[in-house]
Amino acid sequence: MAERILAERTLLPLPPVRPERMVALDAMGAVGDVARPLGPFERIVNITAVRRLFVLIALAVAWEAFARFSDNPLLFPSLTDTIEAFYDAAVNGPLIERTMNSLRVLAAGYAIGLALAAVFTTIAVSTRIGTDLLSTLTAMFNPLPAIALLPLALLWFGLGAKSLIFVIIHSVLWAVALNTHSGFTSVSQTLRMAGQNVGLRGLRYVALLLVPAAFPAIVTGLKIGWAFAWRTLIAAELVFGASSRSGGLGWFIFENRNQLEIPSVFAGLLTVILIGLFVESVIFRTVENATIRKWGMQS
Numbered sequence: 001m002a003e004r005i006l007a008e009r010t011l012l013p014l015p016p017v018r019p020e021r022m023v024a025l026d027a028m029g030a031v032g033d034v035a036r037p038l039g040p041f042e043r044i045v046n047i048t049a050v051r052r053l054f055v056l057i058a059l060a061v062a063w064e065a066f067a068r069f070s071d072n073p074l075l076f077p078s079l080t081d082t083i084e085a086f087y088d089a090a091v092n093g094p095l096i097e098r099t100m101n102s103l104r105v106l107a108a109g110y111a112i113g114l115a116l117a118a119v120f121t122t123i124a125v126s127t128r129i130g131t132d133l134l135s136t137l138t139a140m141f142n143p144l145p146a147i148a149l150l151p152l153a154l155l156w157f158g159l160g161a162k163s164l165i166f167v168i169i170h171s172v173l174w175a176v177a178l179n180t181h182s183g184f185t186s187v188s189q190t191l192r193m194a195g196q197n198v199g200l201r202g203l204r205y206v207a208l209l210l211v212p213a214a215f216p217a218i219v220t221g222l223k224i225g226w227a228f229a230w231r232t233l234i235a236a237e238l239v240f241g242a243s244s245r246s247g248g249l250g251w252f253i254f255e256n257r258n259q260l261e262i263p264s265v266f267a268g269l270l271t272v273i274l275i276g277l278f279v280e281s282v283i284f285r286t287v288e289n290a291t292i293r294k295w296g297m298q299s
Contacts, residue, residue, distance in 0.1 A: 052281070077263040085263035086270055093264075095252060099271060102233060102248035105161050109168025110229050114222075116169065117176040122206050124177075125184045134181060142174035146232040150239060164236050164248075171228035176221040183217025184210045216292050223284055227276075234272055 044050050060079055067078035077085075089095035120137075123130035146167040153163035187210055195209035211218065237250025247255070249268060256264035 074260070074262055077266055081263045082266040082270055085261070086267035089252075089264055089267050095249075095267065095271065098247060098249050098252040099275070102237065102250070103275075105164045105248065106168060106229060106233050108161075109165040109233070110172055110226065112165065113169040113172025113225065113229070114176060116173050117180060117221075117225075120173075120177045121180045121184065122203070124181050125206060125210060126202070131181075134177060138174050138178050141170065142178060144170075146171040146228070147235050150236060164233060167232055167236055168229045171232040172225040175228055176218075176225040179221025179224065180214065180218050183214025183221075186217065187213045212295075215295075216297055219284065219288060219292060223280070226279060226284075230272070230276060230279075 064079045067073075067076050067081075070076050073081060086095070120130075120134050124134040125131070149167050149170055150163070153166045157163040157166060184206075191209065191213060195205055200209055233248070234250040234253075237248040238254045249271060253265050253268035256262075256268065
């Protein structure tokens with residue numbers, strides 16, 4: 001309007017009016033190539049499970065090819081020999097029983113470690129002394145390998161499941177507490193003040209505000225603690241069994257190594273890997289899909 005008035009006063013020609021640009025929609029009602037229909041191969045590749053399956057198949061082929069190339073079953077058995085040993089140990093041998101022994105001990109140690117981590121982090125976010133206590137203990141014990149505590153565990157608890165649970169707790173506690181506390185401290189001050197303004201205090205403040213806001217960091221700590229606990233358990237069982245009467249999965253590997261049953265050793269290692277894949281790809285992924293991704297906290 002101002003340009004038109006100025007043009008009338010100065011008798012200048014009006015600037016040309018830019019024509020409207022009409023964009024025709026494609027058959028799918030979209031603009032550009034965003035909604036371009038994908039081909040069959042592209043649709044398959046876009047599935048995460050399929051891509052991971054391709055990776056596993058490639059690793060299996062590489063395993064089999066390397067074993068046949070080296071041609072030394074005593075040092076590196078083939079995948080087919082390992083699967084045969086796995087089937088035999090699972091059906092006719094003690095593999096299932098040993099695996100269940102390990103999982104029972106792991107569940108007990110992991111649960112106690114998570115409970116202690118929750119106590120430490122709750123105290124740490126409530127008081128300054130708790131923060132200093134957690135920071136000091138984490139700096140002291142987090143770098144300490146759990147397997148280094150095995151001699152003390154044997155002296156204190158004897159040869160049995162209690163010693164294994166002790167080293168598992170050490171593996172889980174500091175990793176989970178450190179990640180959880182880091183997640184709590186990263187919560188914005190605005191969100192903290194909003195929670196306090198609506199009356200959140202104490203445990204309700206931690207459970208209803210800090211935990212949901214820091215849940216991605218908490219899940220990361222849970223995954224790290226699980227990995228530490230699982231490998232610590234297997235390493236500890238290579239030294240002694242899950243109890244005084246029966247061993248665990250690590251003891252199964254150790255026994256077959258002494259008997260030079262190398263395919264059975266690889267079958268035990270394969271069991272460790274399969275359990276790790278299941279926990280990571282099924283259990284934790286289900287938790288993430290139901291919480292973090294559903295809440296829009298992760299892309």
